[in-house]
Amino acid sequence: MKRRDIIEFEVGKMEFGGTSVSMLGNREIHMKGGLTGQKVKASVKKTRSGKADVKMLELLENSPMETVTPCKHFNACGGCSMLSVPYEKQLEIKEKQVMDLFLNQDIFGFQFQGIEGSPQERLYRNKMEYTFGDEVKDGPLTLGMHKKGRHIDIVTVDGCFLVDQDFIKVLTSTVEYFNEKDLPYYRGMSHKGYLRHLVVRKGVNTKELMVNIVTSSQVDFDMTEYKEMLLSLDTDAEMASILHTINDGLADAVQCDELRVLHGRDYINEELLGLKFTISPFSFFQTNTKGAEKLYTMAREFVGDHSDKVVFDLYSGTGTIGQVMAGAASKVYGIELIEEAVVAANNNAKLNGLTNCEFVAGDVGKTVKNFKVKPDLIIVDPPRPGVHKDAIRDIAGFGAKEIVYISCNPKTLVLDLVEFKNYGYEVEKVKCMDMFPNTPHVETVVKLKKI
Template structure:
């Protein structure tokens, strides 16, 4: 077996996040987006001494457990790769993968409480970030998601099932408008053009919607007509803001170099567990609002009686968790790197009448040295890369009696927990929350007790 060979393979196992595992010529072969039971045709991309990696070309034989896909974009769009797996089995696969990673890392003696399902399996997302592009070079303008396995190609997803119909209507309206205009698409190779991204955010409880068109500054385009079209759409929700973000950064990501409010406001309001949160255009917020309520309820359960306890909320974002736990804690102190998020957190706390929590901006690694209060409980909710080893060392040096770790990446969680165990903490309880049905992603909440 060598690079560029095309082989057929039976997928026998699964590794996180969604790598099918098969065996060929006594080598372990990893195939992204393949699931156990499938027979697949793959292109060998890498060959190493003890394993190889292949690109999925075709599913020759489906697994006996698979069902029909529910979305017309399946196989073309790169999202929702689990959708041919019945939902109950999806959850079991995710829970097994998380437990497998922790067990493999040597995490011992904990109680595993399984996985909680998402309150909604369809139309659960409150945010979508779409890209302008085309499926083939020089083809018709599209607006949607990157094509499966293709970094530069974009397919329109105007019948997506993990968002509600307002998203699809807004997307289709925006696309049809620009298909009728002579406006250049931004080219990620030459870095020339105008149209780049389009972001839609809609609150689950208040139904408020904010849309954000992201372009370069290379031409000047009058948005007046487009704003009026969007304002007059017959939506189930309520459009409260249309903003325009200018981004000349060469990376194919949304970078806020300057934002202009074309109409309305640049934020929407969401409600979580009885509290209100103003969420600005670029603030991080869990994309599954109802799932977030269940996730944060797990944190509250793990906290137990905390009326006389001081809580540190590290990597706090807009302070959602911190404010929710403030209702049953003595004090809450949050730290977050992004200043805009911290400003929003403090404003939201004031709006919710919470006087026992405060949020500061800065790197956790540095700011944690400035805190003088001794924490009784530390809540960690880091980004996907996990807690930096140096920051984790400082966190553990507080010797807080309890730590609650909220993770969106089980692999980095397992790596962090190795160091946590060595520092004298016992992993008491682990519970998963499915925030992202039909995808390989999963959240986990871990309760840690100082020995």
């Protein structure tokens, strides 16, 4: 077997994160994507001793697990790799994948409380970031998601199962409107063009909608008519915020050089477990609102009685978890790197009348060691790369009796748990929460106790 060879095989074991490992003869085949039992055709990208990395070219035969009819974009869009699998089976797969990661790091002896399913397995997303482009070269304007395995081609996902009809109406009306205007979309290779992204956010519990059209500054276009078109849509939620973001950055990401408010305000409101939060166009908020309520309730149960305790909320974002815990705590201190999120967290605390919350901006690994206060409880909710080793050392140095770790990436979670063990913390209990049905991702909550 050598590079660029075309091979056919049956997909074997699915690993966390959407990869698979199969056997072909005596060689281990690693591939992005794939469901156990599928038969696929793939191209060899790289070989090494006893192993090969391949890219799927064609699905030859479905897996016996695939008994659900997916959306019409399933084979083109790369968003929902498990949509064709019954939801209960998805939960089984994710639970086993997480437990395998724990066993591979020899983490034993804890109470495993299984996996909680999302309250909604479809229509659960409160945010979508769409990209302008075309599905085929020089074809009509499209607006949606990147095609599976492609960096350029965009498919208009007007039949997406993850969002409700408000998202679909905004998406389809926007692409129809700009198709008529014949404006060029922004091309990442040449950095020329105008239309870049469309970001839609929804307050699920407040019924407020935000639409943010993102363009370059290369065309002077009046968005008044577009705004009026959006306001004429028959949406379930109130059109509370229509924004125009100017972004001349070179990266294929939504950044802001200038923000123009076309209608309403530059934020929407949301409510979570009885608390109020303002969501700006660029602030982080869990994309599954009903799932987040379940996740934070789970974390609160893991924390248990924390009355009159000092709580550290590390990687605090907009302060959601810290504020959920603030009702019984004597004091909550939050640390977050992104200054805008810290401002939002402090504003949200004021909005909720919480006088015992204080959020500060800084890198957790550097800022936490400067705190003079000793915490009784530490909550850690890091980004996907996990917690830096130096930060683990400093966090453990406080000697808190309990640490609750909320992870969006169990691969880095288990590595961090090994590090915490070196500082005298053992895993007491673990529970998974499926925040992202039909995708390979899952959240995991862990309670650590000081030995």
